[in-house]
Amino acid sequence: MKAKWRIVFLKEFRETMRDKRSLGLLLLFTLMYPVMLGVILNQQIKRATKPEREGIELAVIGAAQAPNLMVQLKQKNISVEQKGPMDEDAITQLLRSRKVVAVLRISDKFAENYQAMRPARVELWFDSAADNGARQRDIEEVLHAYNSSIASARLLAHGVSPATVAPLQLQRYDTGTTAARSAGLIGSILGFLFFPAFICGLSAAVDSTAGERERRSLEVLMSQPARTWELVTGKWLAAGALAVIGITLELFLAHAILSWLPLEEIGMSWRVTTFDLVMVCLASVPLSLFASAVQIAVAMNAKSFKEAQSMLSFVVMLPMIPGIAVSMLELKTALWMYAVPMLSNQTLLREIAKGEAIGALPFVLTFFSAMLPALAAVAFATWRMKSERYVLAV
Structure with a gap:
């Protein structure tokens, strides 16, 4: 017999996969940024090599x-x-x-x-x-x-x-590697590669909570012989799975584009290996689960489907604030950055792109910096679903 949370997960995931229009929009959003990044860098390369060609x-x-x-x-x-x-x-x-x-x-x-x-x-x-x-x-x-x-x-x-x-003879020696230099230039845009974690599972998270409550299908689901945490876990993992798929596709597409472009023409390089990218994707799984957990918890406190969408439109922007602040303040990489969700993923990918050996601790901190808040958000959503006021939307 299947676990009940697994039955809920499969039910929510199948319903989401049947919505071809939503899947098309999510796919478009996932592919749009890496392609746009490739086009912009390709134009810079063309401008840099234009004098040699023409x-x-x-x-x-x-x-x-x-x-x-x-x-x-x-x-x-x-x-x-x-x-x-x-x-x-x-x-x-x-x-x-x-x-x-x-x-x-x-x-x-x-x-x-x-x-x-x-x-x-x-x-x-x-x-x-x-x-x-x-x-x-x-x-x-x-x-x-x-x-x-x-x-x-x-x-x-x-x-x-x-x-x-000419009493002085100045000789300049640059010890910076092309990988470190390019990571500094590309670092400001790497953060957007993790943005699908907060977008791809948004529709499923809202529809499976506020949407089902408006359609009165949530009451039927809760009348089944399943505990509250099993219902929430199934919905959470269904939304999180979409986010994991979206962020993985975007990272691998961006990796393929950056590896294909002749970045050496503009004094840059992309030294991230496939193994490094796989490790980054694994460390980013909790980020997708964290985003879905927060979205489900916020949607449960909304009185309607539209209100949930409005509230989450602001919530999805909050994870970008730490990365923007660090970029504007030009802060050096510190250990505390790996303890901040979203910022930890950006910092991890940027340091790997520099070609530096960072050890296992940053991966561990990045993993648990998002996983622990995700579990806390799921616990809150489980407690919230036990309330009759939530189910009846009063």
Whole structure:
């Protein structure tokens, strides 16, 4: 003979699975964020690699005045397109046409000032509204390098070492790994991967409590030879199972997308292994059960189905507050973070993405930080269902 809580669980789970419309919406919500994350990162990669794919087109007015500069520009894979004299309006129209990244206008007195060792004027025209920031910086780097080479040559011609005007030589060494750097950048959006825990089981939790009470089917269910805790446990596990399925699908889809994208093109990487992800999913099971337990407990205190939905629309936002607060305050990872539901899951995945060995304690704390409150919420819901005022909605 099956356990009575198991019979209730199967009954609620089958009823939920029959609602194709709700399942479609839940599936859409589960898949939407990982796909959106992949699209955003893919666009960043395309923008970062755009100069290499398309090259840099630079229009130069008065190129004959600075032949050495033109050679240095071409050595940096910058295509130089020589132009005749142009006024400001013509330059503006050329930039707005998006045919060139920038326009370099060299003064007619450039060669004269250059030979007289006076500052030779060059003008760099660009459109800040265009998406050419990276390519524009490449052009400016060539100009700065050309300027420095001329200054060094002139100092040597006067018997002065260029090191005289550069008393400090700064060398920078970055010991941060790409995994740690990317975890810091992606860490702010990792928290949303756990949001399905509070969404996927919401409909089942409300319908099996406030919904059944309005339809008067709860009275029939409670008249059966089953104890209150068995009824609540069955409903709780049915809603929790949907949340577990939703969060697992989203984590694995996000993992597949991040592993497939060439993140190294933007100085990032995703080093989370499949085994690490499985461990994170197991540690996140209590989060789904906690979310379903809270939703059932809150829905039982609502007088109607609509009131339960309204109350839970605010409740589902509360778990996001700790993660947002930690991100805004820029707090370093501490042990207490693993004792806060939802925040513990975010912190756990972020630290694993950094490629650091965190040990077993964070997994244990993450598991029980949500499991203990979940059991407390189920106990409260069991006590609440014993009240005749709740069953009769008075």
